[in-house]
Amino acid sequence: MITRKGTTVIFSTVMLIIALLMLFPFLLMVVTSLKTMGEIQSPTFTFIPKHWLFDNYSVAMRRGDWVQYFSNSFIVTAITVVFSLVFNSMAGFAFARLRFPGRDVLFFSVLIGIMVPAQATMIPTFLMMKMFPFFGGNDWQGQGGFGFINSYTGLVLPFIAGSFGIFLCRQYFLNFPRALDEAAQIDGANVFRVFFQIYLPLSKPILATLAIFKTTATWNDYMWPLIMTNTEQMRTVQLGLTIFRSETNVEWNLLMAATTLVVLPLVLLFLAAQKYFVQGIVTTGLK
Numbered sequence: 091m092i093t094r095k096g097t098t099v100i101f102s103t104v105m106l107i108i109a110l111l112m113l114f115p116f117l118l119m120v121v122t123s124l125k126t127m128g129e130i131q132s133p134t135f136t137f138i139p140k141h142w143l144f145d146n147y148s149v150a151m152r153r154g155d156w157v158q159y160f161s162n163s164f165i166v167t168a169i170t171v172v173f174s175l176v177f178n179s180m181a182g183f184a185f186a187r188l189r190f191p192g193r194d195v196l197f198f199s200v201l202i203g204i205m206v207p208a209q210a211t212m213i214p215t216f217l218m219m220k221m222f223p224f225f226g227g228n229d230w231q232g233q234g235g236f237g238f239i240n241s242y243t244g245l246v247l248p249f250i251a252g253s254f255g256i257f258l259c260r261q262y263f264l265n266f267p268r269a270l271d272e273a274a275q276i277d278g279a280n281v282f283r284v285f286f287q288i289y290l291p292l293s294k295p296i297l298a299t300l301a302i303f304k305t306t307a308t309w310n311d312y313m314w315p316l317i318m319t320n321t322e323q324m325r326t327v328q329l330g331l332t333i334f335r336s337e338t339n340v341e342w343n344l345l346m347a348a349t350t351l352v353v354l355p356l357v358l359l360f361l362a363a364q365k366y367f368v369q370g371i372v373t374t375g376l377k
Contacts, residue, residue: 116353118137119346119349119350119353120346120350121137121138121139122342122343122346123146123147123343123344123346123347123349123350124139124142124143124144124146124343124347125139125140125141125143125343126139126141126143126343127341127342127343129141130342130343143343146343146344146347147347147350147351149344149347150334150344150345150347150348150351151348151351153333153334153344153348154325154330154333155322155325156327156330156348158322158323158325159325159326159327159329159330160327162242162324162325162326162327163309163326163327163328165242166242166245166246166308166315166326167305167308167309169242169246169250170246170249170250170304170308171301171304171305171308173246173250173251174249174250174251174252174255174300174304175297175300175301175304177250177251178251178252178255178256178258178259178300179259179290179293179296179297179300180285181200181251181256181259181260182255182256182257182258182259182260182261182262182263183259183260183263183285183289185197185200185256185260186259186260186261186262186263186264186266187263187266187271187284187289188281197260200253200256200257201253201257202253203252203253204253204254204257208313212313212314212317215248216317216318219237219238219239219244219247219248219318220232220236220237220238220239221233221237222237222238225237225238225243226238226239226241238318239318239319239320240318240319240320240321240324241324244318245314245315245318245319245324245326248314249304249307249308249314252304254303255300255303255304258296258299258300258303259293259296259300262293262295262296263289263293266289266292270288271284274288298363301359301363302359302360302363305356305359306356309327309328309352309355309356310328310356311326311328312328312329315328315329316329327352328352330348331345331348331349331352334348
């Protein structure tokens with residue numbers, strides 16, 4: 091018969107193995123970034139580099155305007171995440187705590203948005219950004235200019251709210267007791283005061299969870315910046331990684347070096363917010 095201590099040891103061992111399997115691709119990325127191209131293309135695979143080339147990182151960063159790439163990604167990601175947290179949390183609060191006509195129908199419409207793939211709405215969204223009236227040289231009919239193409243607005247605007255974020259916040263706010271709303275009403279607090287002074291300060295777990303999801307999706311987005319930008323000055327880090335690829339060759343060591351630096355901010359963000367992230371995932375699934 092297996093004791094509780096033995097069960098704990100077995101469980102810990104299994105989790106350690108799973109963790110190592112999950113970490114292996116990242117370790118392989120790092121060690122590849124420190125190899126020579128000859129060693130990478132060698133028919134004999136070696137995990138540990140024979141010659142540690144830390145210069146690959148400096149060489150990779152000199153290949154393009156990486157300061158501009160990182161700046162663009164930070165700006166787009168920061169603006170998108172901030173507006174997403176505000177709009178998604180407010181919409182989730184309204185669907186969870188307020189009663190108004192058509193609430194269930196509207197929420198069902200939001201759920202439909204989760205089911206529609208982004209590829210299905212990409213072309214209509216692009217046309218809306220390009221033909222936005224009075225911007226980018228457009229007239230009132232959206233003609234004559236380029237709208238929000240090659241602008242931060244075009245990269246941010248379609249993603250400042252989303253069905254998944256609204257659903258996530260709604261599920262979290264449903265866990266709050268109804269007595270909290272009744273006490274606020276007795277004190278004479280209006281809806282906005284209840285949201286900003288009571289619910290929002292208690293929502294760190296779900297906001298951190300949503301921030302991690304949104305940051306990861308925006309930072310790693312490749313397709314939308316590729317469609318909306320066509321100049322070097324507006325490239326994001328994901329587009330910057332393409333400079334190490336050509337029609338005939340891929341410089342894997344430089345590509346992995348740049349990829350390691352691109353992934354690093356996401357890793358640091360998760361490590362900083364993992365406590366709230368776990369709380370948000372657990373509490374959201376209670377109801």
